Amino acid sequence: MIEKKQCVVCKTEVIVINCHYSCKNCGFSENCHDIPHLIDDDE
Numbered sequence: 001m002i003e004k005k006q007c008v009v010c011k012t013e014v015i016v017i018n019c020h021y022s023c024k025n026c027g028f029s030e031n032c033h034d035i036p037h038l039i040d041d042d043e
């Protein structure tokens, strides 16, 4: 799954791949652990 969102720190647009992104602007990275299960392919 690939989607776009804004970095929570600097609001730069980032590409989210498999629920994870790394911001090129500020270096922040995040996983979507706070989102309830959508699809559990890995577990």
Ligand SMILES: [Zn+2]
Binding pocket: 007, 008, 009, 010, 011, 012, 023, 024, 025, 026, 027, 028
């Ligand atoms: Zn950022």
